[in-house]
Amino acid sequence: MSVKFIADKTVSSPVEIIDVTEDPEYERFLYRCILHSKNAWTRASYRKHKLRREYLEFVIPRGFRKKVLFYKGDHVGMIEYVPAEVSDYPIIGDNVIVMNCIWVHKRGQGHNFGKRLIAHMMEDKKEAAGFATLGLENHWTAWMKKREMEWLGFKSVKSVKLMHKRKHEGRCFTIHLMWMPANENAKPPTWDESRLLEGTHFCEYHPLYHGRYGCEGLKEIFEK
Numbered sequence: 001m002s003v004k005f006i007a008d009k010t011v012s013s014p015v016e017i018i019d020v021t022e023d024p025e026y027e028r029f030l031y032r033c034i035l036h037s038k039n040a041w042t043r044a045s046y047r048k049h050k051l052r053r054e055y056l057e058f059v060i061p062r063g064f065r066k067k068v069l070f071y072k073g074d075h076v077g078m079i080e081y082v083p084a085e086v087s088d089y090p091i092i093g094d095n096v097i098v099m100n101c102i103w104v105h106k107r108g109q110g111h112n113f114g115k116r117l118i119a120h121m122m123e124d125k126k127e128a129a130g131f132a133t134l135g136l137e138n139h140w141t142a143w144m145k146k147r148e149m150e151w152l153g154f155k156s157v158k159s160v161k162l163m164h165k166r167k168h169e170g171r172c173f174t175i176h177l178m179w180m181p182a183n184e185n186a187k188p189p190t191w192d193e194s195r196l197l198e199g200t201h202f203c204e205y206h207p208l209y210h211g212r213y214g215c216e217g218l219k220e221i222f223e224k
Ligand SMILES: CC(C)(COP(=O)(O)OP(=O)(O)OC[C@H]1O[C@@H](n2cnc3c(N)ncnc32)[C@H](O)[C@@H]1OP(=O)(O)O)[C@@H](O)C(=O)NCCC(=O)NCCS
Pocket: 101, 102, 103, 104, 105, 108, 109, 110, 111, 112, 113, 114, 115, 116, 142, 143, 144, 145, 148, 149, 151, 152, 205, 206, 207
C-alpha cells in the first residue's frame, strides 16, 4: 500500500521513500518545497511556477528524480537529483549525478533520514561514477551549507568566493563544489565558473536563485 494523501496517514511502514517524479498524485511535491508546506496542505495549494515547470519538462525524461521521505505519513524529507549534463548547476563530469537539493525537516531529524536519502540516491544511480552538489559558506541564508553537505559524506574539491550584485553588497560568500565518489578511481567533477555567476533557475526557493533582489534583467548576478 502506498501513501495516498498526506492527511490520510495511511502508510505501510513508519518510513517510506516515495518517488514523486511522475505520479500526478504527488505533483505538489515537485512544485512546493517541503519547507514551505504544512502537515496537511491540500493539492490546490501550489502553483506551477513557469521556470520550474519548464525545467521539469526538460529534465524528467532525462533522468531527474525527486523522492520524498514519509515518516508515519508525514513528509519530513526529500532529495532531488539529476545527471550533470542536464543539471541547472554548472557541474561538469563523466557519469556524475548532481544532487540539486536535500532537506530533512527539523521534526524528522535525529533518525538518520539525511543519510538514508543519500543511500537511496546512490542505490538508484548505482552506475554513477559519483555524486556532486554545491555547498555554501558564509551565505546569508541557512541553506545548502557546506558543513551540512560534509555531514552527508561530500567533500569540497573546488571553491570560489563571490559577492551578490544586488544583495548585501560587499559581503563575500563561498560556493564549494562538493563531491562524493562512488569508487576510489572516480575522477572529480569540475564546473563552468561563468555559468555559476548566473545563479540557479530550477527552484525559486534555492539560495542561489537568479530571479530575486531585482536581478531579473541581469545575466550574471554574482561577481568575484
Ligand atoms: C543536512 C541534513 C539533510 C541532515 O539531515 P539529518 O536527517 O539530520 O542527517 P542524519 O541524521 O542522516 O545525519 C547525517 C550525519 O550528520 C551528522 N549530524 C547531523 N546533525 C548534526 C549536527 N547538528 N552537528 C554535527 N553533526 C550532525 C550526524 O551525526 C550524521 O553523521 P553519522 O552518521 O556519522 O553520525 C539536514 O540537516 C538538512 O536538511 N539541512 C538543510 C539542508 C538544506 O539547506 N537544504 C536546501 C534547502 S534550499
